[in-house]
Amino acid sequence: MIGRGIALAVALVAAAGAARAQDQELVARGRYIVESIGGCGNCHTPQGPNGPLPGQHLAGGAVFDEPPFRAVASNITPDPETGIGRWTDAQLALAIREGKRPDGRIIGPPMPIELYRGISDRDLSAIVAYLRTVPPVRNAVPASEYRIPLPPAYGPSVTAVADPPADDPVARGRYLAGPLGHCVECHTPMAAGGARDWSRTGAGGQPFPGPWGTSVARNITPHPSAGIGAWSDVQVVRAVTGGVSADGRRLFPPMGYAYYARMSEGDLRDLLAYLRSLPPQP
Numbered sequence: 210m211i212g213r214g215i216a217l218a219v220a221l222v223a224a225a226g227a228a229r230a231q232d233q234e235l236v237a238r239g240r241y242i243v244e245s246i247g248g249c250g251n252c253h254t255p256q257g258p259n260g261p262l263p264g265q266h267l268a269g270g271a272v273f274d275e276p277p278f279r280a281v282a283s284n285i286t287p288d289p290e291t292g293i294g295r296w297t298d299a300q301l302a303l304a305i306r307e308g309k310r311p312d313g314r315i316i317g318p319p320m321p322i323e324l325y326r327g328i329s330d331r332d333l334s335a336i337v338a339y340l341r342t343v344p345p346v347r348n349a350v351p352a353s354e355y356r357i358p359l360p361p362a363y364g365p366s367v368t369a370v371a372d373p374p375a376d377d378p379v380a381r382g383r384y385l386a387g388p389l390g391h392c393v394e395c396h397t398p399m400a401a402g403g404a405r406d407w408s409r410t411g412a413g414g415q416p417f418p419g420p421w422g423t424s425v426a427r428n429i430t431p432h433p434s435a436g437i438g439a440w441s442d443v444q445v446v447r448a449v450t451g452g453v454s455a456d457g458r459r460l461f462p463p464m465g466y467a468y469y470a471r472m473s474e475g476d477l478r479d480l481l482a483y484l485r486s487l488p489p490q491p
């Protein structure tokens with residue numbers, strides 16, 4: 210009897226240990242996404258003249274003042290009063306992937322929901338698990354104002370999204386540049402009517418005004434003169450992770466170079482494979 214009890218206790222402890230290891234793996238994956246390719250803090254952590262404000266990691270408050278909106282980045286720390294601390298995991302997941310808050314209000318731009326709809330189930334759980342571990346910061350953020358109508362939803366409910374195949378660098382790179390990293394959001398021109406012209410993915414052209422003046426998203430397709438077709442892999446990686454163009458010019462925000470600098474070598478390789486696979490755009 211006693212022997213069986215001990216065996217059961219040992220099995221339960223082992224199971225709890227395995228579950229904890231799995232949780233830790235999920236949190237580590239979430240931290241990697243949020244702090245590198247996802248660059249959530251590039252919008253959600255307020256910046257001072259010397260970079261992200263200390264003690265304000267993901268605490269929101271940055272203002273995006275553009276003709277169609279004055280959007281304020283939300284506090285996405287687990288503070289129960291001013292952040293997402295009272296939301297369930299499912300509510301947080303729905304907000305990130307589909308732009309729906311627990312009270313039904315839709316999340317507006319520039320949060321790139323159109324692309325976040327493609328975040329895989331596993332990565333979405335990882336992001337949620339990591340956000341739970343971030344230190345809560347009390348920071349009440351004013352509501353955004355939209356002078357354009359927001360859609361009632363960004364599309365039908367997303368039921369299941371699989372990870373990209375591990376043995377397909379271009380597919381993995383497409384996932385990194387789209388749903389996880391939203392490179393193609395900034396680097397794809399708008400068509401008439403306000404939607405992105407995905408037939409010209411990577412062609413650049415969108416202006417980004419800010420304290421730095423106005424930077425214009427560059428052509429990152431393999432076109433030999435208009436794009437990065439003549440650049441070496443090292444030059445592309447230096448631009449993405451170091452903010453230095455092939456000719457040595459320092460690149461301006463809002464691209465989150467410091468976040469991309471934390472990407473793994475494997476992810477950078479896959480990202481390159483995808484960029485090299487894009488149809489060259491003049």
Ligand code: HEC
Nearest residue numbers: 247249252280281282283285304315316317318319320353
């Ligand atoms: C390009 C800027 C940008 C990026 C990148 C971005 N967000 Fe946001 N996010 C915003 C803005 C602005 C809002 C508020 C929009 C509004 O008020 O409707 C927001 C809202 C949210 C909300 C709703 C919170 C609330 O209290 O209403 C969540 C959750 C969120 N973002 C999570 C994330 C996560 C996780 C990432 C990274 C995977 C991310 N965001 C990346 C700009 C961004």
Ligand code: HEC
Nearest residue numbers: 390391392395424425426427429448449454460461463464
């Ligand atoms: C928030 C918008 C934004 C996002 C997201 C973004 N970029 Fe950029 N990117 C820009 C802008 C704007 C520039 C031009 C900056 C300048 O000229 O000073 C730029 C410059 C570049 C350059 C340098 C090109 C040149 O001719 O010098 C490369 C390469 C690049 N981006 C690739 C990427 C990749 C890959 C990703 C995703 C991992 C990405 N960008 C995400 C806005 C963005």
